[in-house]
Amino acid sequence: xxxxxxxxxxxxxxxxxxxxxxxxxxxxxxxxxxxxxxxxxxxxxxxxxxxxxxxxxxxxxxxxxxxxxxxxxxxxxxxxxxxxxxxxxxxxxxxxxxxxxxxxxxxxxxxxxxxxxxxxxxxxxxxxxxxxxxxxxxxxxxxxxxxx
Amino acid sequence: xxxxxxxxxxxxxxxxxxxxxxxxxxxxxxxxxxxxxxxxxxxxxxxxxxxxxxxxxxxxxxxxxxxxxxxxxxxxxxxxxxxxxxxxxxxxxxxxxxxxxxxxxxxxxxxxxxxxx
Numbered sequence: 160x161x162x163x164x165x166x167x168x169x170x171x172x173x174x175x176x177x178x179x180x181x182x183x184x185x186x187x188x189x190x191x192x193x194x195x196x197x198x199x200x201x202x203x204x205x206x207x208x209x210x211x212x213x214x215x216x217x218x219x220x221x222x223x224x225x226x227x228x229x230x231x232x233x234x235x236x237x238x239x240x241x242x243x244x245x246x247x248x249x250x251x252x253x254x255x256x257x258x259x260x261x262x263x264x265x266x267x268x269x270x271x272x273x274x275x276x277x278x279x280x281x282x283x284x285x286x287x288x289x290x291x292x293x294x295x296x297x298x299x300x301x302x303x304x305x306x307x
Numbered sequence: 308x309x310x311x312x313x314x315x316x317x318x319x320x321x322x323x324x325x326x327x328x329x330x331x332x333x334x335x336x337x338x339x340x341x342x343x344x345x346x347x348x349x350x351x352x353x354x355x356x357x358x359x360x361x362x363x364x365x366x367x368x369x370x371x372x373x374x375x376x377x378x379x380x381x382x383x384x385x386x387x388x389x390x391x392x393x394x395x396x397x398x399x400x401x402x403x404x405x406x407x408x409x410x411x412x413x414x415x416x417x418x419x420x421x422x423x424x
Contacts, residue, residue: 196392
C-alpha cells in the first residue's frame with residue numbers, strides 16, 4: 160500500500176464521540192495493513208487526544224467542535240487533532256508523566272506520555288483562548304513488506 | 308461501543324468483570340458501580356478481571372487507580388486478572404504494576420486474596 164489519502168472528521172465535544180473518533184481513524188488506517196498492536200496504539204492515541212480536547216480544551220462543554228485529520232503518505236500516517244478551546248497554559252508541565260490539571264476528575268496524567276510513546280513524532284501547538292492542535296506521525300511498516 | 312460491568316461477590320471478595328471499551332465516556336459507570344458495591348457490600352478485597360476488556364486508555368488508568376485507593380483506604384487489597392497485551396502496555400507506562408499485582412486467572416487472583424484475609 161502506498162500513495163496518498165486523506166480524511167477529515169469534525170464532531171461535537173461529547174464524550175460518546177471518543178469511541179466514534181478512534182474507530183473511524185482505525186478503519187481509515189487499515190488500508191496500511193497495520194498489526195493489531197499498531198492499530199491499538201493509534202486508537203489509544205486518538206482517544207487520548209479527543210478526550211483532552213473535551214475535558215481540558217472545552218472544559219467539559221459539549222458546545223465545542225473537535226477536528227480529526229488523517230493523512231496517509233506512503234507508509235506514514237499523520238494525525239492532527241484540534242480544538243478551539245482554552246489552550247494549554249504550560250505545555251512543558253502538561254507533558255510531564257502523571258501531571259494533571261484536573262486531579263479531582265481522577266485523571267491519570269498519562270495522556271501526553273502515551274501519545275509520545277505510541278507515535279514516532281509528536282508536536283503541540285497551543286494558544287491561550289484560541290485552542291490546541293496536536294500533530295503526530297507514525298510509520299506503519301506493512302505486514303506484507305515484512306514477509307517479503 | 309459501550310462497557311458492561313459485571314459484579315459478583317465471592318465471600319469477602321468483590322469480582323468486577325469489565326467487558327467492552329473503557330474510556331472517559333464509560334469510566335463513570337465503572338466508578339459508580341464499583342464504589343456502590345464496595346461501600347454497600349461486605350467485601351474487603353477486589354479482583355478486577357480484564358479478560359474481555361477490548362480497549363482502554365488513560366481514563367481507565369485513572370478510574371482503576373481511584374478504586375485502588377478506595378479499597379486500600381478501607382484496609383483491603385485490589386488485584387488484577389487476565390490482562391490483555393494492549394492494556395498491559397498502559398500499566399507498564401504508568402507504573403501501575405508497582406502497586407497492583409496481576410494474576411493470570413480470576414481463580415489465582417482470588418486465591419491470592421484468601422491468603423491475605
